[in-house]
Amino acid sequence: MSKTSNHTVNRQELSRQKWYWWPLFPLYPYGIRKTVFKELVPNQIWSFEQLQGLYYVAVPVRLTVIKTLNGLMLINPLPPTDELLDILHSLEDKHGPVVSIVLPTASGLEHKISMPAMARAFPKALLWVCPGQWSFPLAMPLALLGFPVNRTRRIFNDGLPESQSCEWISLGPLDIGLGRFQEISCFHKPTGSLIVTDALIGIQDKPPELFDYDPTPILFHARDSGDQPLVDTPLLRKKGWARLVLFSSFLKPDKLSIPPVGIILKNSFRPGLRNLKAHFGIYPFVWAKDWETSTAKLIGKNRPLLQIAPVLERLVFPRAKDEFLRWLDTLSKLKGMRRVIPAHFSAPIDFNSRICRDFRRKISLSNWAKSDGNWIFLDSVDKSLLKKGVVPQDPLRAFRD
Numbered sequence: 001m002s003k004t005s006n007h008t009v010n011r012q013e014l015s016r017q018k019w020y021w022w023p024l025f026p027l028y029p030y031g032i033r034k035t036v037f038k039e040l041v042p043n044q045i046w047s048f049e050q051l052q053g054l055y056y057v058a059v060p061v062r063l064t065v066i067k068t069l070n071g072l073m074l075i076n077p078l079p080p081t082d083e084l085l086d087i088l089h090s091l092e093d094k095h096g097p098v099v100s101i102v103l104p105t106a107s108g109l110e111h112k113i114s115m116p117a118m119a120r121a122f123p124k125a126l127l128w129v130c131p132g133q134w135s136f137p138l139a140m141p142l143a144l145l146g147f148p149v150n151r152t153r154r155i156f157n158d159g160l161p162e163s164q165s166c167e168w169i170s171l172g173p174l175d176i177g178l179g180r181f182q183e184i185s186c187f188h189k190p191t192g193s194l195i196v197t198d199a200l201i202g203i204q205d206k207p208p209e210l211f212d213y214d215p216t217p218i219l220f221h222a223r224d225s226g227d228q229p230l231v232d233t234p235l236l237r238k239k240g241w242a243r244l245v246l247f248s249s250f251l252k253p254d255k256l257s258i259p260p261v262g263i264i265l266k267n268s269f270r271p272g273l274r275n276l277k278a279h280f281g282i283y284p285f286v287w288a289k290d291w292e293t294s295t296a297k298l299i300g301k302n303r304p305l306l307q308i309a310p311v312l313e314r315l316v317f318p319r320a321k322d323e324f325l326r327w328l329d330t331l332s333k334l335k336g337m338r339r340v341i342p343a344h345f346s347a348p349i350d351f352n353s354r355i356c357r358d359f360r361r362k363i364s365l366s367n368w369a370k371s372d373g374n375w376i377f378l379d380s381v382d383k384s385l386l387k388k389g390v391v392p393q394d395p396l397r398a399f400r401d
């Protein structure tokens with residue numbers, strides 16, 4: 001048995017969390033994916049969350065399940081572990097079969113990677129995908145990517161999933177060089193719920209429940225040097241979570257520097273830290289004393305702070321602010337909207353026409369595509385891609401995938 005701070009996990013439980021296809025896109029936590037299940041709207045909408053990330057920078061990724069007139073609709077597929085499937089099957093017993101599986105993003109690899117496995121788990125379901133699917137480094141047709149083409153439909157081109165109860169709203173398409181960015185939001189009218197993929201997120205100071213099962217990533221980042229042990233306290237969990245949010249938002253936050261190799265090695269391989277969990281004490285980060293100041297614009301106190309993810313703003317929409325505002329205009333006209341359920345971080349988040357209009361106003365007045373402070377690294381990536389001609393100057397110009 002392996003033991004975490006709050007939970008004892010036995011072998012049988014671990015085997016139900018196995019994801020065999022992880023080498024296709026080797027993200028942390030690799031072959032073992034714990035699922036946290038929540039009912040978001042009683043008897044109508046449910047959320048399945050797993051962790052996904054790079055090198056201990058892991059954030060929750062979410063599958064949303066909606067009860068429709070014909071059965072269950074899955075939006076933003078996740079790796080279908082036995083644990084996840086058992087819960088889904090018990091929902092089917094109560095609310096009807098899975099009839100549609102929706103991949104509403106053209107570019108989000110972390111969402112599309114599990115679509116073929118999810119399709120095999122529900123062989124009678126219709127698959128709906130955002131148009132303009134692409135793969136990298138090899139451009140491959142959907143059939144070769146494992147999509148059963150005889151039951152795969154493109155949203156808008158071939159119709160709409162569950163159109164009696166859902167409205168589908170496109171953000172994009174934008175030309176992002178390697179392919180297109182587009183995501184199609186689902187507005188579920190009976191519950192006033194808007195389901196998005198990456199376009200909006202909400203982050204709060206309390207670490208996500210998934211870290212209760214294994215807090216290692218947040219405790220890892222809560223330290224100040226590699227020779228410190230991983231200590232588990234509520235305060236250190238919050239500290240590590242805040243740093244992890246800065247990493248995932250800016251990739252290289254302004255208040256973070258990489259120490260010389262000599263210092264990293266001096267602090268490594270200390271007694272008690274010679275294990276994989278502590279990465280053998282290798283901790284190549286130094287945080288400036290005032291690192292916490294920049295979290296105020298990202299992390300809400302006791303409630304999720306609504307925002308566009310910095311990576312999306314600076315790397316996908318730097319020259320397409322108007323398209324983002326147009327999308328928000330469309331959303332603000334949706335009647336009866338009450339909440340948004342994104343595919344990352346917290347959900348649900350309060351979201352109605354008034355909040356949407358206020359948010360739009362804030363974005364419209366904001367300094368977009370920033371290049372200072374925390375934005376320096378993302379700005380340098382964008383400028384370099386633009387200079388090399390990888391991304392176009394005008395992402396909204398007509399393009400071919």
Ligand SMILES: [Fe+2]
Nearest residue numbers: 108110197198
């Ligand atoms: Fe995503």
